[in-house]
Amino acid sequence: MGKTAPDPDPTPNRRVPMSLPPLPDHIAAELRRKILRGDLRPGQSVKERDHAAEMGVSRTPMREAIRILAKEGLIELRPARSPVVARPDLRELCDSAEVLIALERLSGELACRNASDAGLARIASAAQRMEDGFATAERIDSFEMDMAFHMAIAVESGNAALARTHRAYLARLWRARFLASRLKERRQLALEQHGQMVAALVARDVGAFTAVLGDHLAGLPDYFRLVLAGEAAEAGAETSKDGGRRPGKDEDETAALRGEGIGEAGTSG
Amino acid sequence: MGKTAPDPDPTPNRRVPMSLPPLPDHIAAELRRKILRGDLRPGQSVKERDHAAEMGVSRTPMREAIRILAKEGLIELRPARSPVVARPDLRELCDSAEVLIALERLSGELACRNASDAGLARIASAAQRMEDGFATAERIDSFEMDMAFHMAIAVESGNAALARTHRAYLARLWRARFLASRLKERRQLALEQHGQMVAALVARDVGAFTAVLGDHLAGLPDYFRLVLAGEAAEAGAETSKDGGRRPGKDEDETAALRGEGIGEAGTSG
């Protein structure tokens, strides 16, 4: 069905994509960056038409990018309404943290049992990188190293599915944990605990690892509380460059528990 | 910006969607059904154009449906190639089972701690339904009840994120577990263990629940091995109609580790 005519239309078209690998992923990464850095604030609507035009792409890949971010929990889809940047409530954050802890525990157990020495070395080097950059690096970079350390453990567990899901939860909690990392003593503590975790791993001591992990992530809910309080304060105080949006009623009722909360991936019949 | 012209074209168009709720989800459910029931066999390509035409929809929602199934692990996307029905290797299945067990353990712990009596009653009733239908129901229906029971525990844990992820893993393992449920004594055993799990939950006994759970899901890898062997045999026999199945070479190389294993969700920069 293709080219019966040898290209009778010489128009070079508006846009030549010519790069196959990851166009929607690239858009997703861009959007994610904006959300995590705060350029797009929670509750703000993500209109696929506008953002597509703004980034110079069409709606189709933008749409797909939005779905990707929705899968990660950064964007919330609504049945016949604009997607909005997710404003996770405390309950959701704590729930996710609970799952994350379980996943990290499993990662640690498997890594203790299965990881190669080279793999443990990779974990240790991730921790070392973070320690090296502790004084000098930007907080955001330091935080990325933190994430990299935890991701390394999941990867070296040898369980690809676990690593994938773990990464998804890490991404989901990225913003909240980043905001929670403002306190420097917490970062110092995290550093020490990372060292202990590495030690437990090289000793193949599951119990020790689990204990440290518990300490490491136990305080998360409290920090989330602080983060949410800060967010709410900022949201209430600021309506600046948004322009069109006024501090409407819809900002608050999102804190209410959504009744179900599970099914958005579609169910098997 | 929309309609400067007052609709000069009276053609009613080929298709009026007229139903807002979930068209891509519906397609995804349909496809999932075909895959799980075996109408679409592992390794077979899923051409969005053909399937869209066959189901009377356009490529766009079909595309999205394929992405949904890819997220669930039922379909494997390739960079510049047709998506294919995933043929999970033993390693992947066992990895997923490992994560599933961890998620179910957490579900049980939380349900023991947090679930309301009404919630426990819902779990018990799910188990009861399965027991009632054990003799009469089709195997596929019986299996759906099995899934419903496990999902109920995750739901009643009160942790929505956990329930969602747990459901995703359940879906991912759906087919393999279904094929593994061919052995009737296994189903009988599962039934008894479900009863024990309910008992542990109503007693709020985390230790007992965990113990039963371990027994319940421990044998999964072995069954997966059987399933894969069966699949391979069928796949080998299908290519040539004569009964003489040869031990095809292509069944084995899937066991090789794929190097990457994680990144398809895109990473934050």
Added chain:
DNA sequence: CTTCCCCATCTGGTATACCAAAAACAAGGC
């Protein structure tokens, strides 16, 4: 007869046009 290259075709990726539902807005009635 084998091998290599070219072209027809297939297929996913992207862009765009159209439709319908829902919210925002304005005008009229109580």
Added chain:
DNA sequence: GCCTTGTTTTTGGTATACCAGATGGGGAAG
């Protein structure tokens, strides 16, 4: 003055057209 209702606008959902990379078969050269 406030509530109601009809209209406009906004926005996501769907369908379709076009493009580029990939694949495989057929023909020419060795």
